[in-house]
Amino acid sequence: MADLKETTVPAAEAQAATKTAPVVLAPKKRRGFFQTVWKYKTLTLMCVPAIVFFFLFSYVPLPGIYVAFVKYNYQKGIFGSKFIGLQNFEFLATSGKLWSLTRNTILYNIAFILLGNLFAVFMAILLNEIRSKVFKKVSQTMMFLPYFISHVLIGVLVFNFLNYDTGFVNTILVKMGLERWQPYADASCWPVILVLIYLWQQSGYNSVVYFAAIMGIDGEIIEASRVDGANAFQKIRYIILPSLRPTIVILLLFALGGIVKGNFGLFYNIIGTNPLLYDTTDIIETFVYRASMTDFNFSTASAVGLYQSVIGFVIVMTVNFIVKKIEPDYSLF
Amino acid sequence: MAKVKDLDMVSSSAKVKLGASDIIVRGVGYLVTSLYALACIFPFLVILGSSFTSESYLNLHGVQLIPGDFSTEAYRAVIKSGLIWKSYIVTIILTAVGTGIGLSVIAMTGYALQRRDFPFRNGISFYIYFTSLFSAGLAPYYLIMTQVYKLKDSYLAVLLPLLMSPWLVILMKNFVKSIPHEITESGKIDGAGDMKIFTDLILPMLKPALATIGLFLALGYWNEWYQSSLFLSSRIDVKPLQYMLYETVNKTDALKNTVAGQYVVITDIPSNTVKMATAMLATGPIVLLYPFVQKYFISGITVGAVKG
Numbered sequence: 001m002a003d004l005k006e007t008t009v010p011a012a013e014a015q016a017a018t019k020t021a022p023v024v025l026a027p028k029k030r031r032g033f034f035q036t037v038w039k040y041k042t043l044t045l046m047c048v049p050a051i052v053f054f055f056l057f058s059y060v061p062l063p064g065i066y067v068a069f070v071k072y073n074y075q076k077g078i079f080g081s082k083f084i085g086l087q088n089f090e091f092l093a094t095s096g097k098l099w100s101l102t103r104n105t106i107l108y109n110i111a112f113i114l115l116g117n118l119f120a121v122f123m124a125i126l127l128n129e130i131r132s133k134v135f136k137k138v139s140q141t142m143m144f145l146p147y148f149i150s151h152v153l154i155g156v157l158v159f160n161f162l163n164y165d166t167g168f169v170n171t172i173l174v175k176m177g178l179e180r181w182q183p184y185a186d187a188s189c190w191p192v193i194l195v196l197i198y199l200w201q202q203s204g205y206n207s208v209v210y211f212a213a214i215m216g217i218d219g220e221i222i223e224a225s226r227v228d229g230a231n232a233f234q235k236i237r238y239i240i241l242p243s244l245r246p247t248i249v250i251l252l253l254f255a256l257g258g259i260v261k262g263n264f265g266l267f268y269n270i271i272g273t274n275p276l277l278y279d280t281t282d283i284i285e286t287f288v289y290r291a292s293m294t295d296f297n298f299s300t301a302s303a304v305g306l307y308q309s310v311i312g313f314v315i316v317m318t319v320n321f322i323v324k325k326i327e328p329d330y331s332l333f
Numbered sequence: 334m335a336k337v338k339d340l341d342m343v344s345s346s347a348k349v350k351l352g353a354s355d356i357i358v359r360g361v362g363y364l365v366t367s368l369y370a371l372a373c374i375f376p377f378l379v380i381l382g383s384s385f386t387s388e389s390y391l392n393l394h395g396v397q398l399i400p401g402d403f404s405t406e407a408y409r410a411v412i413k414s415g416l417i418w419k420s421y422i423v424t425i426i427l428t429a430v431g432t433g434i435g436l437s438v439i440a441m442t443g444y445a446l447q448r449r450d451f452p453f454r455n456g457i458s459f460y461i462y463f464t465s466l467f468s469a470g471l472a473p474y475y476l477i478m479t480q481v482y483k484l485k486d487s488y489l490a491v492l493l494p495l496l497m498s499p500w501l502v503i504l505m506k507n508f509v510k511s512i513p514h515e516i517t518e519s520g521k522i523d524g525a526g527d528m529k530i531f532t533d534l535i536l537p538m539l540k541p542a543l544a545t546i547g548l549f550l551a552l553g554y555w556n557e558w559y560q561s562s563l564f565l566s567s568r569i570d571v572k573p574l575q576y577m578l579y580e581t582v583n584k585t586d587a588l589k590n591t592v593a594g595q596y597v598v599i600t601d602i603p604s605n606t607v608k609m610a611t612a613m614l615a616t617g618p619i620v621l622l623y624p625f626v627q628k629y630f631i632s633g634i635t636v637g638a639v640k641g
Contacts, residue, residue, distance in 0.1 A: 036452055036453075040451055040452065040453070042526060042527035042528050043445040043448060043451045043453075043527055044445075044453065046441040046442060046444065046445040046527070046528075046531070047441070047442050047445050047446065047453070047457050049438045049441070049442070050438055050439070050441075050442040050457075050461065050497065050502065051457065051460065053438070053493075053496060053497060054460065054461055054464050054499075056482075056493075057474075057493070057494055058464035058468065058469075059464070060477055060481070061468075061469035061473040061474045061476075061477045062469045062473070063473075064469055064472075064473025064474070064476055064477055065469050065470070065473055067472060067473055067476065068472075077480065078473075078476060123365075123366070123369065126361065126362040126365050126366055127362070127366060128362075129358050129359045129361075129362030129363075130359075130362055130363060130366060131359070135363070135366075138370070139366045139367065139369075139370040140370075140627075141623075141624045141627060142370035142371070142373050142374050143369065143370055143373050144373075144623065144627055144630070145373050145374050145377065145620065145623070146373050148552065148619050148620075148623045149377075149556070149616055149619060149620075150555075150556035150558060150575045150578075150615075150616070151556070151558070152556075152558050152575045152576075152578050152579045152582070152612075152615075153575075153578070153612055153615070153616050155579075155582065156380065156578070156582050156608065156609070156612045157376040157377065157380055159582070160379070160380055160383065160396050160605075160609065161376060161379070161396070165392070165395070166391055166392060166395040166396050166605060167395065167396060168379055168395070168396040168397070168398075170395060171394065171395030171396055171397060174395070200372065200373065203369070204373060205634065208631055208634045208635065209634060209635060212635045231352050231353075231354035231355070232352070232354040232355045232357070232358035232359075233354050233358065234354075236358070264559070265558075265559065269579070272583065285471075288470065288471050288472065289471060291472075292471055292472045292475055293475075293562070293563065298472040298475070298476060299472075301470070301471060301472035302470055302472035302473055304470075305469070305470020305471055305472055305473075306470060308470065309467055309468055309469070309470055312466075312467075313466055313467045316466055
């Protein structure tokens with residue numbers, strides 16, 4: 001555990017150090033709020049731009065959530081529209097839409113989180129076996145490429161691989177004398193395709209954290225195990241994997257905190273507005289986006305958004321509670 | 334601070350004789366790493382290759398890594414229309430201005446919130462962090478942006494929301510944490526004000542942090558298409574690069590949606606090769622630059638990975 005902290009959270013060291021260092025604080029005096037502001041005016045001013053920013057773009061929209069409870073009328077504005085209580089929610093719940101969106105969002109995220117971390121750990125362990133620095137550098141650079149490109153480009157790449165007429169996959173199938181594949185008209189294959197794309201895009205990034213944790217393992221432990229006759233598999237099984245366990249647990253828990261938040265950029269650029277595929281690919285974000293930007297149905301969109309925010313909030317709080325129990329140092333607040 | 338070099342350091346065991354298991358694991362390591370690394374760049378290479386062919390060849394033979402017919406007609410068409418250069422200029426300005434402002438504000442905030450003698454630090458930290466726990470969602474955000482702030486069809490609607498995020502502020506705080514508090518103390522003893530301590534003593538030590546967070550900000554601006562899709566309508570001629578690409582490739586949405594064989598010919602739809610060429614031109618700078626900045630990127634992931 002100590003090794004892990006030094007590598008994945010080097011800042012924790014500094015924190016530990018400052019805890020023991022003598023704290024030089026002004027003698028405690030009761031002061032009014034404005035006197036305190038005045039005393040720390042420079043530091044306060046340094047925070048003002050950020051405070052204003054989050055106020056304008058995150059806090060001001062909060063009262064707008066009211067739109068979820070009205071029948072939105074463009075002329076009358078959010079607060080002039082007719083209040084209809086929970087009707088927007090009722091409609092979404094009874095039509096089954098809310099359920100199918102939640103199901104898709106959560107199932108995709110579970111697959112992304114579990115397979116993503118599994119593959120990242122796997123890649124980190126293998127990267128650790130590479131001795132050639134040049135090889136390691138070059139391969140890591142290549143692995144980062146998918147993370148640096150925009151979701152729009154990913155959409156372009158996927159379309160040119162999978163489309164019916166000119167797609168790369170179909171070009172090869174035809175050359176081999178096989179029948180063309182038509183994924184853009186077949187909803188059932190997309191869960192697999194999207195998970196593969198996610199792994200392709202994220203694994204270079206995800207493996208870095210695990211790789212850093214492996215680098216933090218005390219070399220002497222591995223050396224000692226070698227002297228004791230442990231082979232490479234035993235080294236991985238009994239030294240590397242156990243020392244990765246805390247990192248894995250923490251990262252999994254945090255990822256679970258975001259389990260109702262979908263990856264909008266990925267889904268929207270790959271699926272777009274293709275209703276043939278909605279059954280298996282429509283997530284909360286894509287639905288909310290279409291409801292707002294295509295149908296201008298802001299009340300429905302906001303109802304789904306609020307539902308998502310509330311569930312997400314409850315889940316994060318629960319996860320944080322659990323993390324606090326297991327490893328207080330890692331809890332969010 | 335994460336020493337990036339640490340990542341390259343191989344657990345340098347003295348030369349020990351390799352057992353069979355070592356050879357297997359190492360062999361699998363090289364093999365799988367190579368395959369995965371190649372898979373990461375392969376789609377990119379295929380589209381790059383296919384962008385250098387003629388439309389007629391592409392329609393006849395499909396997308397190939399090395400097409401049998403070399404042509405630069407798509408690139409000539411994209412360059413001739415000139416739209417992409419205007420998008421480049423807009424994107425470069427947005428990226429430079431946004432990264433500059435965002436970085437300054439994040440650095441100041443990160444430092445102030447890490448000062449142990451600053452009584453509001455917990456309150457403000459929570460105020461910022463809360464925005465990532467609970468948000469209004471897209472619809473209220475869109476309505477406020479367009480109806481209250483009147484930012485529809487304004488580049489400010491793209492520039493402002495990307496200036497900072499709770500995550501980047503937390504990342505900066507984590508970087509600042511590694512600077513010993515004694516530095517601030519020594520500045521105070523010398524009689525320097527908080528701003529002077531920050532600009533003269535702290536900022537020079539934050540260079541790696543500034544590089545890392547600047548990289549994340551710049552990448553955000555360069556790859557931005559979402560805010561543009563929300564707020565920039567057809568009344569704005571020049572779109573940021575990635576949204577320009579988005580509009581170019583999605584002009585065939587109708588084609589993409591129809592089941593094969595039911596194509597409607599619409600003449601102003603850009604050809605497939607033109608789309609690919611646009612994609613390559615819009616991505617080029619990133620691909621050329623990122624190998625040089627990825628070490629900052631790695632330090633960002635490791636410093637910001639776990640703790641808030």
